[in-house]
Amino acid sequence: MHHWTGKIATLVNTTSSIGRAAGIVSNAEATASPDHTGTGSGSAPAHNPEAARLRALLEPAVQANRLYLEDVAIIPGSHRVVHVVVDLPQEETGGVSLDVIADISRVLSDVLDNDPNDDGRPYDLEVSSPGVGRPLTEPRHWHRARGRMVKVNVIQGENVTGRIHAVDGGGVTVIPEVPVKKGMKPRQGDPVKLPFDRIRNGKVEIEFSHLPEDGLEPEHNGPSEEA
Secondary structure (H helix, E strand, O other): OEEEEOOEEEEOOOEOOOOHHHOOEEOOOOOOOOOOOOOOOOOOOOOOHHHHHHHHHHHHHHHHOOOEEEEEEEEOOOOEEEEEEEEOOOOOOOOOOHHHHHHHHHHHHHHHHOOOOOOOOOEEEEEEEOOOOOOEOOHHHHHHOOOOEEEEEEOOOOOEEEEEEEEOOOEEEEEEEEOOOOOOOOEEOOOEEEEHHHEEEEEEOOOOOOOOOOOOOHHHOOOOOOO
């Protein structure tokens, strides 16, 4: 994550959790329901007018740099904090590099400094990528997690833990891990297709090592630059 005050940038860390306890008003959290079926959109209208306004202001610059604007959140106060989360487009693999975070931070800082509707209060700009801990609640999240080991929270069915083999407009195909005795090598089951309307959400399981399997993408194994 990059942290800006005015025109000075300091590298803080590579990711950040947006916490309700910190008083952050998030564009995504304003509209999110507790359970997602994977059909949501990151660009849905927000209940927080300022977060929605800043999203509309910043989104063209983010898209011009071939990135996706995941969320805009605000910590209100006399010295407000604008927290921006960016991601790669869903068809790309890997994480958002630190160099890309630094570059887009400069771009967004310039946009905010020239905001015609700004009230003149000082602000801090924080820019980060989602990180592996992001819940998988939208189709694009599942696309970005291709090849990863995930735990899928299924609606009216048994939850599934396995590796994402494919994602299309209808849902996610997972190769499940079959439980084995302790000390034995994990065994893979037959591919399972889970429609989006049967998925409540998912979570990426962090791996420290993984041998590539046919049809899977090894660059997704373990924590990436997003973590």
